Amino acid sequence: MIRIECQPILTAAEMRAAENAVIATGVSVETLMDRAGTAIAEAVRRLAGTNEVLILCGPGNNGGDGYVAARVLAEMGVPVRVAALSEPKTDAAKSARAGWLGPIETLAEAKHAPILVDALFGSGLTRPLDAITTPTPNRSPADAGAQDRPLGERLEFSWAPASARERSVVECLHSLGNAALLSIAVDLPSGLATDSGQALSTPPVFDLTLALGAVKPAHLLQPAARYCGQIRLLDIGVPTVSQAEVLKTPSLPTPGPDSHKYTRGMVAIIAGTMSGAADLAALAAMRAGAGYVTLLGDSQGPPHALVRTPFSDQALANDRIGALVIGPGLGRDDTARARLEAALNAGHPLIIDGDALRLLDPDHIKALKVPVILTPHAGEFDALFGKSDTDKITRARDAATRANAVVVFKGADTVIAAPDGRVRIAQGASDWLSTAGTGDVLSGAIGAMLAAKLDPLDSACAGVWLHGDAARRLGPAFIADDLAEALRSARASL
Numbered sequence: 001m002i003r004i005e006c007q008p009i010l011t012a013a014e015m016r017a018a019e020n021a022v023i024a025t026g027v028s029v030e031t032l033m034d035r036a037g038t039a040i041a042e043a044v045r046r047l048a049g050t051n052e053v054l055i056l057c058g059p060g061n062n063g064g065d066g067y068v069a070a071r072v073l074a075e076m077g078v079p080v081r082v083a084a085l086s087e088p089k090t091d092a093a094k095s096a097r098a099g100w101l102g103p104i105e106t107l108a109e110a111k112h113a114p115i116l117v118d119a120l121f122g123s124g125l126t127r128p129l130d131a132i133t134t135p136t137p138n139r140s141p142a143d144a145g146a147q148d149r150p151l152g153e154r155l156e157f158s159w160a161p162a163s164a165r166e167r168s169v170v171e172c173l174h175s176l177g178n179a180a181l182l183s184i185a186v187d188l189p190s191g192l193a194t195d196s197g198q199a200l201s202t203p204p205v206f207d208l209t210l211a212l213g214a215v216k217p218a219h220l221l222q223p224a225a226r227y228c229g230q231i232r233l234l235d236i237g238v239p240t241v242s243q244a245e246v247l248k249t250p251s252l253p254t255p256g257p258d259s260h261k262y263t264r265g266m267v268a269i270i271a272g273t274m275s276g277a278a279d280l281a282a283l284a285a286m287r288a289g290a291g292y293v294t295l296l297g298d299s300q301g302p303p304h305a306l307v308r309t310p311f312s313d314q315a316l317a318n319d320r321i322g323a324l325v326i327g328p329g330l331g332r333d334d335t336a337r338a339r340l341e342a343a344l345n346a347g348h349p350l351i352i353d354g355d356a357l358r359l360l361d362p363d364h365i366k367a368l369k370v371p372v373i374l375t376p377h378a379g380e381f382d383a384l385f386g387k388s389d390t391d392k393i394t395r396a397r398d399a400a401t402r403a404n405a406v407v408v409f410k411g412a413d414t415v416i417a418a419p420d421g422r423v424r425i426a427q428g429a430s431d432w433l434s435t436a437g438t439g440d441v442l443s444g445a446i447g448a449m450l451a452a453k454l455d456p457l458d459s460a461c462a463g464v465w466l467h468g469d470a471a472r473r474l475g476p477a478f479i480a481d482d483l484a485e486a487l488r489s490a491r492a493s494l
């Protein structure tokens with residue numbers, strides 16, 4: 001089981017292409033399925049202890065992985081039962097099922113077990129689970145239960161419409177999941193759309209998802225990610241590369257004996273109508289490690305290390321400024337527009353956030369001759385680039401190309417895209433980040449990274465990582481001021 005940090009992220013089609021490239025070298029689908037099922041069994045055995053395992057198998061290759069895992073677990077001496085949704089449809093799944101010599105229960109009638117393994121649907125799911133009617137086996141009510149049937153006996157499934165008595169697949173999954181001590185999804189919780197991260201149906205929240213061969217967008221994008229629990233990658237011997245990767249822990253420069261405040265990086269923050277927002281960005285830039293932070297505006301107060309200067313073109317012309325943050329609390333009045341215009345013409349690398357994003361259009365940003373990082377939340381993104389139903393990765397990537405800027409598309413599933421197509425996606429964001437001012441803190445943290453001369457994508461990634469780590473350290477009910485302070489602990493952990 002591999003942690004997913006830094007791992008490539010593949011769409012369903014990219015994963016299929018990677019598998020096909022291996023198959024083209026003479027490795028069969030059955031071999032890949034055998035590797036997948038064996039890796040699942042090994043992971044499950046470590047977690048299950050002596051508890052009974054129930055594996056739910058679907059009609060496709062995800063189900064095939066489940067049959068292999070069941071066989072291997074049984075060979076290992078782990079108590080295991082299998083419940084199927086229907087007959088396997090693919091050749092590989094049929095052959096995997098043939099290798100399982102135990103009984104097969106129907107999903108609708110499956111009794112719960114302490115360990116639930118969901119191998120109903122993986123990357124091939126294309127429509128909601130609710131549309132499936134659960135099959136009933138062709139047998140009389142007087143028949144014995146599945147456990148009493150001799151090894152190897154098969155139930156014949158009939159595809160008559162579900163009677164009122166039968167439950168939907170989603171209901172079965174929820175009730176078995178609720179009753180389990182530990183629930184594990186194979187590749188993806190059944191019901192999720194691999195590429196968009198949409199929930200075609202609502203699965204239960206799993207404790208663990210075992211991603212096969214590669215991380216998929218649904219492991220990270222909302223709403224899908226919330227159903228995955230912990231995510232671990234299982235290696236099935238399929239080489240993968242992608243321009244999209246899971247955000248990694250940054251490697252940041254630390255001061256040396258020759259360092260001084262300017263070599264550490266100077267960040268200027270432009271204040272506006274709500275000076276608290278710019279204060280938060282400034283505090284964040286300092287706590288993220290900038291050597292010198294100046295606030296261009298009229299605010300007053302601590303911290304004393306923050307150099308407050310009235311806004312002027314002269315203050316903006318300081319060629320030591322390594323990153324200029326504009327947008328937090330800027331407002332949208334004439335003063336805001338004038339300050340934005342001056343900022344865009346100052347020639348410094350830019351972080352554009354909040355209100356400033358509402359005063360610009362992509363063509364205007366594209367025409368800038370300096371490195372630019374945009375940090376929109378969903379509303380700001382829609383206003384700047386237009387609404388769309390496309391997945392968040394594609395939207396962020398297209399926006400980055402269109403504006404020729406690094407785009408940090410914020411949210412519980414922050415996607416960072418560069419104009420060259422590279423994408424990084426953050427994992428495990430604290431839900432407690434949903435509080436006022438946390439976006440201002442992020443822009444300041446990114447400013448510190450850009451002023452320290454990291455390239456724009458690395459700056460954005462490092463800022464997002466520090467921000468996320470600081471939030472995790474704080475636990476519940478923190479405020480943005482706490483978050484800015486906690487950036488110091490996040491940096492200290494590196």
Ligand SMILES: NC(=O)C1=CN([C@@H]2O[C@H](COP(=O)(O)OP(=O)(O)OC[C@H]3O[C@@H](n4cnc5c(N)ncnc54)[C@H](O)[C@@H]3O)[C@@H](O)[C@H]2O)[C@H](O)CC1
Nearest residue numbers: 019032033036060061062121122123124125126127128187
């Ligand atoms: N391809 C490989 O070499 C390997 C794949 N692995 C595993 O396979 C799945 C993906 O398998 P696939 O058969 O493409 O898809 P699913 O198992 O997810 O099932 C899709 C199956 O079901 C039909 N279908 C789709 N949506 C529905 C629906 N709502 N109701 C009913 N039926 C539906 C669809 O037509 C297909 O027949 C991947 O996740 C891995 O788990 C192996 O790991 C290794 C090799």
Ligand SMILES: [K+]
Nearest residue numbers: 118121186188
């Ligand atoms: K699954």
